[in-house]
Amino acid sequence: MTAKELHLSNPSHPAQITLRTYILAISLSLGPALTPFVSSFLRSKPSSKYNRKALKVLLRQELGFGGFAFAVTLSVGVGATVRHLWAGFDKKSSPDSKYIKIAKEKLAYSNLTSAQKTFVSYALSSAIGILLLQKGRRRSNIQNTPSRTLDLTLLLFVRAVDALVQSFVYKRSSRVRVRERSSNVEHRPDLLRQRPLNENHQRVRIDMRRLTARIDALVFWACSARIMWCFFYQPDRLPRSYVKWISALANVDARLLRALRLMYEGQWSYTQGYTSLPALLETYANDLGFPGAWGSPSVLPSVGGQKADIIWNELGVTGRSGVGGLPCELVHGGVGSQIGLAGSCTANAGLRAARALVQSMAIYLPVHFFPVLLTRPKSLLRPHHIVATLISALRSASFLTSFIASYWYAVCLTRSLLLARVFSSVSHDFWDGPYGCILAGCLSCGSSIWIENGRRRGEMTLYVLPRAIRTILPDAWIKSGNRGVLAAERLVFVLSFSSLVATAIHRTDSLRGLSRWTLAFIMNGPDTGFWKGRTSVDPSIPVTPDSPAER
Structure with a gap:
């Protein structure tokens, strides 16, 4: 990071990232939760279920340390701060004290790439975040019920796996482009100037899009079949709102x-x-x-x-x-x-x-x-x-x-x-x-x-896939609440969360849809991604089919 990037006025500064994360997280958690209270208060005969006491309980839960907003903000904000401090080691002007030397050795400074440093930074913070989130949800949990954080974990897992798939698919197109550029420079330099994207690369790019579309359609078909079948015979495996x-x-x-x-x-x-x-x-x-x-x-x-x-x-x-x-x-x-x-x-x-x-x-x-x-x-x-x-x-x-x-x-x-x-x-x-x-x-x-x-x-495929995965997980395993289950969920949460953030920072083209727009807003502010209507990508890498650049 440069000195400009480390300045507080920069949208990528940890303080700004933390603030945007909290605003977005509190909106997502409190917005839907407050809707029934507002509608109840506006009625001539308010519902006894949505009274002032219930509202206080809700606010205490959502605004507390174990609430969604605080846990997610901590996961993002602390991770950004660790990455910010770690980047300070790269500055030549930083004091070469014994403490800095020890920190460099402990963090394997010389052996980690920038993306790996980002992953480690957010892995540490998200581990704390999921612990707080599970602790807060467990207070309102009755015995033998599914984990209240499972849906969030599955959502992050699906988005992280999708980012890996997109990266694999489009890397192939990128490699074809690099090879053909080298061939054009060697045999026909004039073609490179006249046609920077030759017909063969365009064909490969279109084939990659078609492959992604077929994968999406196949996954959606399988997920919707499973969800609909569960709706008729096992509705308890689906969220109540979905049913x-x-x-x-x-x-x-x-x-x-x-x-x-x-x-x-x-x-x-x-x-x-x-x-x-x-x-x-x-x-x-x-x-x-x-x-x-x-x-x-x-x-x-x-x-x-x-x-x-x-x-x-x-x-x-x-x-x-x-x-x-x-x-x-x-x-x-x-x-x-x-x-x-x-x-x-x-x-x-x-x-x-x-x-x-x-x-x-x-x-x-x-x-x-x-x-x-x-x-x-x-x-x-x-x-x-x-x-x-x-x-x-x-x-x-x-x-x-x-x-x-x-x-x-x-x-x-x-x-x-x-x-x-x-x-x-x-x-x-x-x-x-x-x-x-x-x-x-x-x-x-x-x-x-x-x-x-x-x-x-x-x-839509990414929307239904976490719900379909939830329906095939054994109820006995999910409802057991033993330490092995919680540990497995925590591991999946940490790996998925860290991978998504690292991808958003170092390989934005591998994200798509809500993942891309949301993380662009959190990491870079409202002047990028969805909010600006365009995004900057590496010109040597084909953008994903759903990016604003291709609208």
Whole structure:
């Protein structure tokens, strides 16, 4: 570091980094936590759950030493200070006292690169930070519950691994560029002046982007399939807010979800005509305006064929000749009943898609316009920028719409329209079970990610991946709370945190999306990264597909 870089007025000074970190961290922790309190105070009858006493407890927890803001600020601020002091050893004007010599020897000064020094500096501080964070969360933890810091650890782990993958992918493109520049200088120097980026390098660069996009799409597809399957059968493995959000978009009656879980647990069977809750779907059918027998496994046919058709005629069910199982009207939840299409699978998927499109636009319009208002408000004065932003929002909304519609149609194709008809002798204990229509829907919906553009596709993948990883971790291991589990989480947290910060400082091009913008703001201030709308990168290294430089 130069003397200018070590000056307090420099945005990279530890004091400024610490201040920006605390402002951002306290906003992220207190903002969502205070929202229900504010809404409760504004009501004519405030909720007893969000009273002044609860608010004091919340503020004491979030503003204390074990709160998220303090722990993260300490991890970043102390690490920046250690790195700042360590950099002072490089100055020739520094006093060559015996203490400085001892410090140099202890820190293996002559053997560490700048990036390694950064990693070590933040590893020391983040180790203290995770200890404080876990201690603060443990005070409000009840016994045998998952770690309260696990979601944060997984988020950092996923972002750190993504940075390594991006670095590997784009280093290959960089090496190709360096080799071809050397070849051009040796054989055709005029080509280097006329075409600094030749066609072969451009092709390699495009191939790298396509490879990254395919990796993102594949990971998102696998993660969304796992998350959706857990939503139906193991919702406790997902965050409660995530379950509520999926429930709102899926629009599935809780009784139907309960029946699916009973089937998964072996407490609901068409073949045995058995259920542990006989009135569960019978009352559901009555509420939809259909006979209660339509929801009874002891009455419904377990397989297709002529016997199933006889039962359907007796029950007054139309459109299910050749197949068994629950009538489509109940699976669709009454969607289309007002226009006489409650049993139509196509109408069900289409109407749900239309509803999802309206909901999705309400979600994505602020997501696409708010960053523009923050960073480039004048661009909204130009009509073509408004149209481009609207198209981008519509594209994102189409992704979510396709996600929902493809799920429902895959369910209907499996249990009613195609597979159950072709294999009519297979019981609907399978077709309506966890590895039948539900699995088909879970496997199909994630393919809608290809509708999204490359930048958002990558960011959405990084959003769902930590949640998917959480669902495959053994509950017994997570809830045990023993020292080995805590130590493993602490190690992952420290390594991931330190790697991300070191990457943000020394290899910014390997970060993307929120990781890149957030760390650019923390380390360099509001005049860089997301907040400025552009970022400086090494011209010899291709920028990532989602960087502002390529917009």
